[in-house]
Each structure stands twice: as structure tokens, then as C-alpha cells.
Amino acid sequence: xxxxxxxxxxxxxxxxxxxxxxxxxxxxxxxxxxxxxxxxxxxxxxxxxxxxxxxxxxxxxxxxxxxxxxxxxxxxxxxxxxxxxxxxxxxxxxxxxxxxxxxxxxxxxxxxxxxxxxxxxx
Amino acid sequence: xxxxxxxxxxxxxxxxxxxxxxxxxxxxxxxxxxxxxxxxxxxxxxxxxxxxxxxxxxxxxxxxxxxxxxxxxxxxxxxxxxxxxxxxxxxxxxxxxxxxxxxxxxxxxxxxxxxxxxxxxxxxxxxxxxxxxxxxxxxxxxxxxxxxxxxxxxxxxxxxxxxxxxxxxxxxxxxxxxxxxxxxxxxxxxxxxxxxxxxxxxxxxxxxxxxxxxxxxxxxxxxxxxxxxxxxxxxxxxxxxxxxxxxxxxxxxxxxxxxxxxxxxxxxxxxxxxxxxxxxxxxxxxxxxxxxxxxxxxxxxxxxxxxxxxxxxxxxxxxxxxxxxxxxxxxxxxxxxxxxxxxxxxxxxxxxxxxxxxxxxxxxxxxxxxxxxxxxxxxxxxxxxxxxxxxxxxxxxxxxxxxxxxxxxxxxxxxxxxxxxxxxxxxxxxxx
Numbered sequence: 001x002x003x004x005x006x007x008x009x010x011x012x013x014x015x016x017x018x019x020x021x022x023x024x025x026x027x028x029x030x031x032x033x034x035x036x037x038x039x040x041x042x043x044x045x046x047x048x049x050x051x052x053x054x055x056x057x058x059x060x061x062x063x064x065x066x067x068x069x070x071x072x073x074x075x076x077x078x079x080x081x082x083x084x085x086x087x088x089x090x091x092x093x094x095x096x097x098x099x100x101x102x103x104x105x106x107x108x109x110x111x112x113x114x115x116x117x118x119x120x121x122x
Numbered sequence: 123x124x125x126x127x128x129x130x131x132x133x134x135x136x137x138x139x140x141x142x143x144x145x146x147x148x149x150x151x152x153x154x155x156x157x158x159x160x161x162x163x164x165x166x167x168x169x170x171x172x173x174x175x176x177x178x179x180x181x182x183x184x185x186x187x188x189x190x191x192x193x194x195x196x197x198x199x200x201x202x203x204x205x206x207x208x209x210x211x212x213x214x215x216x217x218x219x220x221x222x223x224x225x226x227x228x229x230x231x232x233x234x235x236x237x238x239x240x241x242x243x244x245x246x247x248x249x250x251x252x253x254x255x256x257x258x259x260x261x262x263x264x265x266x267x268x269x270x271x272x273x274x275x276x277x278x279x280x281x282x283x284x285x286x287x288x289x290x291x292x293x294x295x296x297x298x299x300x301x302x303x304x305x306x307x308x309x310x311x312x313x314x315x316x317x318x319x320x321x322x323x324x325x326x327x328x329x330x331x332x333x334x335x336x337x338x339x340x341x342x343x344x345x346x347x348x349x350x351x352x353x354x355x356x357x358x359x360x361x362x363x364x365x366x367x368x369x370x371x372x373x374x375x376x377x378x379x380x381x382x383x384x385x386x387x388x389x390x391x392x393x394x395x396x397x398x399x400x401x402x403x404x405x406x407x408x409x410x411x412x413x414x415x416x417x418x419x420x421x422x423x424x425x426x427x428x429x430x431x432x433x434x435x436x437x438x439x440x441x442x443x444x445x446x447x448x449x450x451x452x453x454x455x456x457x458x459x460x461x462x463x464x465x466x467x468x469x470x471x472x473x474x475x476x477x478x479x480x481x482x483x484x485x486x487x488x489x490x491x492x493x494x495x496x497x498x499x500x501x502x503x504x505x506x507x508x509x510x511x512x513x514x515x516x517x518x519x520x521x522x523x524x525x526x527x528x529x530x531x532x533x534x535x536x537x538x539x540x541x542x543x544x545x546x547x548x549x550x551x552x553x554x
Contacts, residue, residue, distance in 0.1 A: 001447050001448050001449065002447065014447060015449045018438065019438045019439035021393065021440075031392075036539045036540070036541075037539045040391075040539045043538075044391040044538040045389040045390065045391050045392055046380075046390075046391055046392065048143045048380035048381075048390070048393055048394055048440060049380070049384075049395075050378070050380075050381050050391055051444045053440060055325065055439070055440070071439075073394070073440050073441050073442050073443070074441075074442050074443055075443070076441065076443060099386075100261050101387075101389060103277070118539070
């Protein structure tokens with residue numbers, strides 16, 4: 001059984017947590033022009049690495065807050081726990097983030113507002 | 123297919139292997155069973171094959187067998203990184219049924235069931251297929267109503283299925299507790315009498331022996347390390363025992379599907395999760411059928427050796443570790459003891475996990491890919507064992523003809539683009 005350190009409550013047994021699957025999947029914006037195949041990358045396709053994996057967890061029987069975990073899917077070692085909305089800081093976890101196929105998908109690109117639409121650099 | 127069946131009265135199998143029979147057993151007994159031939163060879167990989175199947179589990183071996191027996195492709199190899207049947211084929215709880223809700227599922231699982239019914243004869247190998255019935259329990263009024271809807275749909279597809287009330291269940295399974303005061307009382311259930319179990323190892327061995335007899339090379343301890351491509355075409359596989367040239371590669375690697383797919387730059391909607399099972403010490407016969415409960419994630423049967431075989435729901439997070447976390451079987455055992463109080467003092471002997479390839483719609487992927495000559499049969503998740511023969515049969519057809527047949531077509535990878543999913547979550551239940 002895993003012992004997961006909730007960033008808000010401290011170390012607890014895994015039974016208190018719910019796993020939310022792959023982290024850092026950004027939803028394409030409403031006015032996207034991507035194809036159905038590209039949208040499927042967002043909706044259905046999942047990173048499923050044998051090794052370090054970035055995933056979301058929720059302390060569902062505790063504070064009920066979400067956070068990110070970098071965990072090895074072979075050894076179950078938890079390498080890093082970091083807040084929602086941020087990227088991992090440890091080198092190995094950073095590499096996992098950068099090398100995921102998801103970074104190159106049209107769906108992820110369509111999730112970021114373009115500068116012109118966002119109204120310049122304000 | 124018929125002329126190739128090993129069991130058509132020849133003295134040996136089509137490829138010349140000696141037949142297994144009661145007579146052969148008696149004859150070999152004279153010599154203290156010392157001159158049985160090897161069930162299959164242990165060949166070195168050749169430089170080139172017409173097709174290579176990655177994964178020597180039940181599905182992979184069945185694919186190879188049907189490629190050889192039905193499609194006449196005999197210059198093929200099955201490559202397996204461990205030993206055949208050592209993955210999920212040897213780790214499941216051996217339940218076989220075909221009572222699925224949707225037409226697409228009914229077609230493939232019933233196709234499979236029909237192949238099960240003739241398998242021991244077809245392969246000349248006793249797979250101990252036992253149609254002892256599979257009874258799925260409902261624990262609430264709502265579940266029971268949903269179940270009757272399902273039973274009617276299943277019957278419209280020509281598959282046997284019937285609803286039983288608590289009293290009928292008690293008669294069918296005398297050890298079950300139908301007391302209405304328990305946390306998850308037995309409100310009813312539905313039974314497929316043609317469902318049952320089979321000896322999982324024998325399925326791998328039977329297919330391996332029959333495929334080997336037809337000339338298929340079964341190469342164990344040979345791990346795939348890469349897929350070699352020329353543009354959008356497969357030209358071979360890199361393995362721990364050297365490069366093997368081939369134009370067709372079928373991947374049947376269950377929990378490792380995403381890993382092999384990544385070698386070809388293909389994305390899959392699969393999450394690899396541990397699925398756990400356990401067996402108890404052997405006891406006298408107390409259960410002559412299979413009981414499943416989707417609401418409490420528990421399924422139970424008794425093996426011929428007398429061990430109670432129990433399976434749980436799938437673990438909640440991705441893992442390749444082939445072991446699960448304890449809360450899952452703990453939850454399942456609590457439910458098992460409530461339904462079968464007679465088990466409360468039983469000791470468990472073995473407990474293990476297998477890595478299953480779960481798909482978002484709980485249905486498999488049997489598909490071509492956008493790389494020519496690369497095919498996938500995966501996503502069977504928690505319920506692949508029952509589909510072993512049907513999956514191999516239609517996947518062999520896909521590889522041989524480079525187009526899916528009517529049964530395989532709905533299971534294309536393209537359904538995640540079109541949205542035409544085959545949602546068996548509610549219908550198959552979590553205990554698949």
C-alpha cells in the first residue's frame with residue numbers, strides 16, 4: 001500500500017485518496033479548429049508509461065483537494081508531489097513532462113490562447 | 123478450417139505430432155511415461171518470417187494457430203519475452219461467458235464461446251472447459267431491473283440467459299447467504315448456463331502445441347526492443363535475440379500495449395492497471411458454478427483441486443508492477459464472506475496481480491494502425507480470457523487479409539475518433 005504525502009494533510013494511507021489519472025491534459029479552447037482525430041488525443045488517448053508517470057491525485061477522504069504526483073509505475077516510488085497548475089521541479093519528472101508525446105499534439109496547442117486573441121502582452 | 127483440424131481421425135496431428143488420447147496414455151504408461159515427445163519445439167529465431175506475433179499469451183498463440191490452420195500462414199513466429207502463458211493467461215480467474223449487452227460484444231464473445239465449445243477436440247488438448255454456469259448477482263432493485271433489460275437484449279441476440287429470484291439462487295447455490303439483512307443482499311441474479319471455466323494454462327499449451335505442429339516457431343525468452351520501419355511500413359522487429367525481418371507484426375501484449383505502441387509512435391487510449399486474484403487452501407466441493415457480483419466487485423469459483431478462486435476489481439492507479447495494493451482484495455474478501463459465510467475461516471494460499479490493458483469503453487481494440495503491416499489486438503482489460511479463441515480467430519483474419527472482418531470491424535482504433543464507442547462499462551460490469 002502506498003503512503004502518499006498530501007501537501008495539505010501530511011502522509012496518509014492510499015485508501016484515503018482517489019487517483020485522477022494522467023496530469024497536464026489541457027482542454028482545447030471552445031473556438032478551436034482541430035480535427036476529430038486531434039480532439040481524440042485530448043479526450044481518449046492516454047500516456048501510459050512504464051516508468052515515471054505524472055498523475056493527479058485527490059485526498060478524497062481527507063481535505064478533498066487535488067495535487068500532482070510523479071510516481072514510478074514499476075517501483076511505485078513517489079518522486080515528487082507538486083501543486084495543481086504547476087510543473088514538476090525534479091529533473092526526472094521534468095524530463096517526463098517534456099518528452100511526453102502530448103506536448104506536440106494539436107489539442108494541447110489549441111488549449112493555449114494565442115497572443116493576438118488574448119489581447120497582446122498585457 | 124475443417125480439413126486442418128487435428129481431430130479428424132488422422133493418426134497424428136496434421137503436422138505429424140502424436141495425438142493425445144486415453145490409448146496413448148495407457149501405452150506410454152508401459153514405459154513409465156518416458157517417451158512423450160516435446161509438446162512444442164524451442165527454435166532459434168529465423169532471419170525472416172511472413173508474420174510475427176508479439177506476445178505468447180493465449181490471445182497471441184491463438185492468433186498464430188488460426189493464422190496457420192485457417193489462413194495457411196505457417197512461416198510465422200510468436201515471440202514472448204518470458205514464457206508462454208506466464209502473463210495474464212496464467213493469472214486470470216478463468217471465467218468464460220458471452221452474456222454481453224451490445225450487439226458488437228455479443229458477436230465476438232459468442233463467436234468465442236462457440237470456439238470454446240469445440241476447443242479440446244480442435245486442439246487435441248484437454249482444456250478442461252466446464253460449462254458450469256455463470257451467475258451474476260443483483261444487490262438492489264435498480265440493479266435487478268437493469269439486469270432484466272440486459273437479459274432480454276442478450277436473448278434477442280440468441281444467447282442463453284435467464285433471471286433467477288433469491289429462492290431459485292439458493293436452490294442453485296446452496297452455500298450462498300440470501301438473508302435480506304446483509305449489507306448487499308441477494309435480490310436476484312442472471313445466469314448463463316453455457317458459461318463456466320477452463321484450465322487457463324492448458325489453453326496456452328494447447329494452442330502452442332497445435333500451432334507448433336503446423337510449423338509456427340514459438341520463441342520464448344525473446345523480448346521486443348523496437349519496431350523497425352521504412353516510412354510508414356513495418357520491415358521487422360528488433361529483439362533481444364537479434365533483428366527479425368517481417369512485413370506483418372501483430373501486437374498482443376495486453377498490459378504492455380502502450381509500451382510496444384510507443385516504439386512505433388502510436389498512441390492508445392489504454393491505461394495499464396493491476397488486476398488481483400487469490401486462491402484458498404483446497405476444500406471439499408462446495409460451489410459447482412461461478413458467482414459474480416458487480417456491485418461488490420467479487421467473483422468466485424472452485425477449482426477442480428478444491429481451491430476457492432477469487433477475483434477482485436481493478437486497482438485504481440496505473441502500474442506495471444504485477445502486484446496490487448491490499449485494500450482491493452480486502453474489500454473483495456469482506457464481500458465474499460458476507461455472501462458465503464462458510465468461507466470465513468478459510469486461509470488464502472496465493473495472491474497475485476496481472477497488468478491489464480483497460481480501455482475507456484471497456485471494449486477491446488482489434489485494429490490496423492496507420493503504419494502498414496502493424497496490427498494491434500489489445501484493450502481486453504479485465505475480461506480477456508473468455509475471448510481468447512474468438513480474439514485470436516478474428517485477429518488472424520485481420521492480419522492475413524489486411525482488413526477486419528464483420529466481427530472485428532467495430533473494434534477499430536478509429537472509434538475513438540468517430541466516437542462510435544462500444545460502452546460495456548454498465549453492461550459488463552466492473553467485474554468483467
